[in-house]
Amino acid sequence: MADSDPVTDRPSAREPRPPHHDAPALAGVPEAVADAGNDGGAGTAAEPAPRRRGLGLLRETAIIVASALVLSWLIKTLLVQAFYIPSGSMEDTLEIGDRVMVSRLVPDVLDVHRGDIVVFTDPGGWLPPYEPPERTPVGEAVADVLTFVGLMPAETGDHLIKRVIGTPGDHVTCCNADGLVEVNGVAIDEESYIRPGSVPSQDPFDKVVPEGMLFVMGDNRQNSKDSRYNEGNPGGGFVPVDNVVGSAFATVWPLTDATLLRNPGDVFAEVPEP
Structure with missing residues (x-):
């Protein structure tokens, strides 16, 4: 009898199996x-x-x-690059071991100004032979990569950091009767940034900055081998503007000393153009 047929999940030959709608086959997949x-x-x-x-x-x-x-x-x-300060030539503005951020917009987009703190490549002979820190090959490779992408401050031996005192065409001299530096005949009061106890220069100089060059000095005047002492090297002690990597605008490490590095514009406010 039909009522006694066993229950089965096999479809009858007379009744085709309905399509499965809950989980349709993916295109191209069984x-x-x-x-x-x-x-x-x-x-x-x-x-x-x-x-x-x-x-x-x-x-x-x-x-x-x-x-x-x-x-x-x-x-x-x-835009910006980090640099490590290895010497005391910019004390007390920058201390040994400080990390500074440098704007790469200077000098290609923004001009270099008197009073700027600039990082530049050695024009030649300003620095002694560089002795890199000792690292394992793996450590050296990691440091190179991190420096390349900007996550680690540059520690190369061919960069210096100084303050711009004279721009192209300026006549810079020292010292006047009051012991001050003069730019284009105007004495400048550098007390706001040179190291306390320093004098503007212990050695006299009288220079006209050539076109495309800068005259730079360290804030620690008695411990800075700057434009005053590199006359016998390429450039005659001047720094080519093309050698400028950028202008330092902030100290970011150590955190306790983090600060903005502002241009002391008032120091040069009365200096006329050459």
């Missing part, structure tokens, strides 16, 4: 594989899912890190 992704994790087809998620997370992390490094490199190349 239905059995598509359904396996919806069986609550059962079956061998679902087992690689955690692995795929892990690879996806690793890939996203790599993209984020790479993007951050590229962005850091662009910022360092176009």
Whole structure:
């Protein structure tokens, strides 16, 4: 009798199996594989899912890190760069071990001004031979990468940092009857930035700054090998504007000494153009 037929989940030959609407097959993927992704994790087809998620997370992390490094490199190349202060020639404005941020917009976008603190590459002979810090090969490689992208201050032996006293065409002399430096015939009061106890210069000088050059001095006047003492080197003691890497605008380390480095514009306010 028909009522005694056993119950079965096999479709009758007379009644085609209806399509499965809850989990449609993915385009180009067999239905059995598509359904396996919806069986609550059962079956061998679902087992690689955690692995795929892990690879996806690793890939996203790599993209984020790479993007951050590229962005850091662009910022360092176009906007700002960190530098480490290795000597006391700019004391007390900058101390040994300070980290300063330097604007790369100077001099390509913004002009160099009297009073700016600038980082520049050695015109030649200003610095002694550089002795890099001792590191393992791995440490050296890591330091090179971090310095390249701007995450570590540059420690190269061919950069100096000084204050601009004379720009192209300026006539700089020292010292007048009051012991002060004069720029274009006007005495400047440098008490706001030279190291307490220093004098503007213990040695006299009388220079006209050539076109495309700068006359620079350290704030620690009695302990700075600057334009006054490099006459016999390339440039005659002057710094080519093209050698300027940028203008220091902030001390960022140590945190207790973090401060903005403002141009002392009032010091040169009365100086006429040459």
